[in-house]
Amino acid sequence: xxxxxxxxxxxxxxxxxxxxxxxxxxxxxxxxxxxxxxxxxxxxxxxxxxxxxxxxxxxxxxxxxxxxxxxxxxxxxxxxxxxxxxxxxxxxxxxxxxxxxxxxxxx
Numbered sequence: 001x002x003x004x005x006x007x008x009x010x011x012x013x014x015x016x017x018x019x020x021x022x023x024x025x026x027x028x029x030x031x032x033x034x035x036x037x038x039x040x041x042x043x044x045x046x047x048x049x050x051x052x053x054x055x056x057x058x059x060x061x062x063x064x065x066x067x068x069x070x071x072x073x074x075x076x077x078x079x080x081x082x083x084x085x086x087x088x089x090x091x092x093x094x095x096x097x098x099x100x101x102x103x104x105x106x107x
Contacts, residue, residue, distance in 0.1 A: 019056055027056060 019027035029039040030052040048055045060068075071078040077087070077095055088095050 020053075027052065031056075 019025050020031050021028070026039040026041075029036045030041050030044060030048075033041055033045060033052075035041055045052070067078055074097060076097055077084065081096070084095050
């Protein structure tokens with residue numbers, strides 16, 4: 001999330017000076033800690049556990065950027081096993097990357 005918000009202003013050669021000023025960003029809602037028509041801030045604020053302005057100011061490490069790029073190619077969500085359990089249960093399907101190759105045939 002931090003990487004996404006930090007990259008938004010760069011998308012058009014610094015169209016805005018800060019993520020919260022980007023019209024389509026949820027950063028302003030999270031910084032104000034206030035829901036809007038599209039954004040409910042409670043869940044992400046609980047995960048971040050620090051003021052959003054501070055969270056957004058933290059540098060994205062090379063390891064974090066590599067993990068994000070790796071998951072962009074798979075189309076699978078990035079998160080811990082605990083993080084993925086809830087959506088997997090709700091969707092009734094695996095979101096974690098499985099063993100590569102064809103699935104074994106049922107006998």
